[in-house]
Amino acid sequence: MRIALLAPPWLPVPPHGYGGIESVVDLLARQLVAEGHDVTLFAAPGSRSTARLRTLLAETHPDEIGASMYESDHVARAREWVEVARAIGRPFDVIHDHSGFTAVAFANLFGAPVVHTLHGPFTARTSEIYARHGHKATLVAISQAQVRSAPAPIRIDAVVPNPVMVEHWPLRVRKEDYVLWMGRMDPVKGPDVAVAAARRAGRRLVLAGPVQPGQETFFRERIAPHVDGDRVRYVGEVAGTRRIDLFANAAALLMPVRWAEPFGMVMVEALACGTPVVAFAQGATQEVVLPGVNGFLVADEVEMADALGGLDQLDPLACRASVQERYDVSVVTSAYVDVYRRARAAASPPDPDPGPAAELMLALGPEA
Ligand code: UDP
Numbered sequence: 517m518r519i520a521l522l523a524p525p526w527l528p529v530p531p532h533g534y535g536g537i538e539s540v541v542d543l544l545a546r547q548l549v550a551e552g553h554d555v556t557l558f559a560a561p562g563s564r565s566t567a568r569l570r571t572l573l574a575e576t577h578p579d580e581i582g583a584s585m586y587e588s589d590h591v592a593r594a595r596e597w598v599e600v601a602r603a604i605g606r607p608f609d610v611i612h613d614h615s616g617f618t619a620v621a622f623a624n625l626f627g628a629p630v631v632h633t634l635h636g637p638f639t640a641r642t643s644e645i646y647a648r649h650g651h652k653a654t655l656v657a658i659s660q661a662q663v664r665s666a667p668a669p670i671r672i673d674a675v676v677p678n679p680v681m682v683e684h685w686p687l688r689v690r691k692e693d694y695v696l697w698m699g700r701m702d703p704v705k706g707p708d709v710a711v712a713a714a715r716r717a718g719r720r721l722v723l724a725g726p727v728q729p730g731q732e733t734f735f736r737e738r739i740a741p742h743v744d745g746d747r748v749r750y751v752g753e754v755a756g757t758r759r760i761d762l763f764a765n766a767a768a769l770l771m772p773v774r775w776a777e778p779f780g781m782v783m784v785e786a787l788a789c790g791t792p793v794v795a796f797a798q799g800a801t802q803e804v805v806l807p808g809v810n811g812f813l814v815a816d817e818v819e820m821a822d823a824l825g826g827l828d829q830l831d832p833l834a835c836r837a838s839v840q841e842r843y844d845v846s847v848v849t850s851a852y853v854d855v856y857r858r859a860r861a862a863a864s865p866p867d868p869d870p871g872p873a874a875e876l877m878l879a880l881g882p883e884a
Contacts, residue, residue, distance in 0.1 A: 517553050517554070517609040517610065517853070517856055517857075517860070518553075518554045518556075518601075518606065518607065518608045518609050518610075519548060519553050519554065519555045519556070519608065519609065519610055519612060519856065520555075520556050520557075520558060520594070520597075520598060520601075520608045520610070520611045520612065520628075521541055521544065521545050521548075521555060521556070521557045521558065521559075521567065521612050521614070522558045522591070522594050522611060522612065522613040522614060522615045522619060523537070523538060523541040523557065523558060523559035523560065523563070523614055523615060524537055524538070524560070524581075524587075524590075524614060524615045524616060525560050525572065525573050525576075525577060525586050525587060525589075525590035525615065526560065526576060526577050526578055526580070526581045526586075527560055527576055527578055528559065528560050528561065528562035528563040528564075528576060529541050529542045529545070529557065529559040529560070529563040529564070529565060530542035530563075530564070531755075532755050533726065533753040533754060533755040533759070534700060534725060534726045534753055536635075536678070536779075536781040537614050537635050538559075539781060540614065540633075540635075540678050540679060540781070541557070541559070541614050542565065543679045543680070543681055543845045543848075544612075544679060544845070544848070544849060544852065545557050545565050545566070545567040546565065546566050546567070546845075547679070547681075547845045547846060547848075547849040548567070548849060548852075548853075549565075549566045549567050550566070551849065551853075553853075554568075555567035555568065556568045556569075556570060556597075556601075556608070557569050557570070558570045558571075558572055558590075558593075558594040558597065559571060559572075560572075560573065560576045560577075560590075561573065561574065561575060561576060562576060570594075570597055572589075572590050572593040572594060573586060573589060573590055573593075579728075579729050581728075582616070584618070587615065587616045587617070587618050588618050590615065590618075591615060591616075591618040591619045591622070592618075594611075594615075594619075595622070595625065595626055598611060598626055598627060598628060599627060602627055602628070607627070607628060608628045609628065609629075609856065609860045610628060610629050610630075610631055610856040610859050610860055611626050611628050611629070611630045611631070612630075612631045612632075612633070612852070612856070613630055613631065613632045613633070613653070614632075614633050614635060617642075617645050617649075619632065619653075620632050620645070620646070620649050620650065620652065620653050621645065621648075621649045621652075622652075623649070623652035623653040624652040628863070629653075629654065629859040629860055629862065629863040630652070630653040630654070630859075631653065631654045631656060631852075631855055631856060631859050632650075632653040632654065632655055632656065633656045633658065633676070634646075634655060634656065634657050634658060634662060634672075634778070635658065635778065635779075636778060637662070637665065637775060637776050637778050637799070638662070638665050638666055638667060638670075643666075643667045643670065646666075646670045647667065647669045647670055650670050650671065651671065654673045654674070654855060654858070654859040654862075655670070655671065655672050655673050655674075656672070656673065656674045656675070656676050656852075656855060657672045657674070657675045657676075658675070658676065658677055658678050658778055658779040658800070659675065659677060659777075659778060659779055659799065659800035659803055660675055660800075660803055661776060661777075661778075661799040661800045661802060661803060662675075662776075662778045662779075662799065662800065663675055665776055665799070673855070673858075674851070674854075674855045674858075676848060676851040676852055676855060677779065677800075677803075677842065677843055677848060678779045678781055678784070678843065678848070679843060679844065679845035679847075679848035679849065680781070680784040680785055680787075680788050680839055680843050680844065680845065681844070681845045682788045682836065682839060682840045682843075682844045682845075684788075685760065685763070685764070685785060685788035685789045686760065686764050686789060687764075687788075687789060687790045687832060687833070687836050688764040688765060688789055688790055688791075688832070689790060689832045689833075691765060691766060691767045691791070691832075692765045692766065692767065693719070693720055693767060694719065694720040694721060694722050694749075694765075694766060694767065695710075695714055695717075695719050695720070695721055695722075695766060695767055695768045695769070695770055695794075695824065696721075696722050696724070696762055696763065696766035696768070696769050696770065696786070696791075697710035697721065697722070697723050697724070697725075697769070697770045697771075697772075698723075698724045698725055698754075698759075698762065698763070698769070698782045699725045699782060700725050700726055700728050700731065701725055701726065701727045701728065701731040701734060701735045701739065702728070702731055702734070703734055703738075703774060704773060704774050704775040705725075705772075705773055705774075706770075706771075706772035706773055706774050706796070707723055707725075707738075707739055708734075708738040708739060709770075709772035709774075709796075709817050709820070710723065710770040710772055711723075711739065711742045711748055712817045713770060713772060713817040713818075713820035713821045713824070714747075714748070714770070714821075714824075715742075715747070715748075716817060716818065716821035717820075717821035717822075717824040717825070719767070719824055720746070720747055720748075720749075721747065721748050721749070721770075722749050722751060722762060722766070723739065723743070723748065723749065723750045723751070724750075724751045724752070724753070724754045724759070724762055725752075725753060725754075726752070726753040760789070763782075763785055763786050763788075763789045763791055764789035764790070764791065766786065766791050767791075767824075767827055768786075768791060768792050768793065768794050768811070768824060768827055769782060769783065769786035769791055769792070769793045769794070770794055770795075770820065771783055771793055771794065771795035771796065771801055771805075772795070772796050772817065772820060773795065773796050773798045773799070773801065774796075774798070775798065775799065776798055776799035777798055777799035777800050777801050778799060778800060779800045779804075780795075780799075780800055780801060780804060783795065783801065783804045783805070784804060784839045784843045786835075787804070787810055787811075787835045787836065787838055787839040788836055788839050788840075789832075789835075789836070790832025790833065790835045790836050791832070791835060792810055792811040792812075792827060792830045792832075792835050793805050793810065793811035794811055794812045794814060794820055794823045794824065795811065795812075795813055795814070796813070796814060796815070796816075796820075797813040797814070797815065801813065804839075804843075806838055808829065808830075809830070809834050809835075809838060810830065810834060810835040810838040810839075811830065811835070812826065
């Protein structure tokens, strides 16, 4: 199939460190190419891929995530390329959007079916957008919990979880004595709860992740005072082998989330390394964590601390197997290809007249 993947404009694909959506897009692009599909990836500058790459904006915008000026520019430029592809007789079969809200709102103007992955939770504001515009795209949720949280008028067409490339992560059976929290320093991810639970259990804690704009006060007031370089270490944003080793050597990953977690990439990354997950039963944690097999689900920091006493019952091999079967990139990519086929089959035949804008671009000599 000819597939256009539309990444968000904020960070490169793959991300240098933090970046759940960018990581999903990277894995999917590479697997689709490996399976023989013709894939064009529209992404932020600095991206790398085995897919044909089109970078749209001049810069990344890591500190302005969500700014409509950049998102609309990014999406409009991608749409122009889609139009050019159609004008030169090489139309895309499907556009797979991961970029935010603009592409959904204008999905009916792409001239090709748009599949949109829902990467965030349904809030009052996002629900309104999806209720108004969601029918223009094929909407894909990333967990059953996310589907259950969708308000009534929103029709979810498929559930495809996020992928992890299991073979990329080392299975480590012997663990060190620390527990790990990894994520953005946002109260919804509960790094402060992780500190309280680890302290209560008498375990060393490593915190890793960026302090993004708007999170400085929370970090300064609720996290920094506990960081002592020994019982609680903060290692900042991590990438590469440092990130892999942190996941692989940890006795457990703590996931004390205060929101209905839509998916939680850090959980599947930890599990791929044979590292169990102790999570609050919120959103998708209830699907990823199989209690007593690859981790524990708990209600609060007291239960979280208690659960850390039971880590010996969990087998690292079972942790890895639990993600291999359900979330490996090969499994997830097959599910997406099914969604693409259905979206293509449901779409009306393309308009044979590409229109004046495409003719103009064709005259300018775009690359195929
Ligand atoms: N991450 C990273 N370095 C860090 C912190 C996070 O590479 O210092 C990665 C992490 O491994 C995961 C992603 O950023 O792949 C975060 O995705 P997740 O779904 O867990 O969180 P969200 O997208 O909700 O912020």
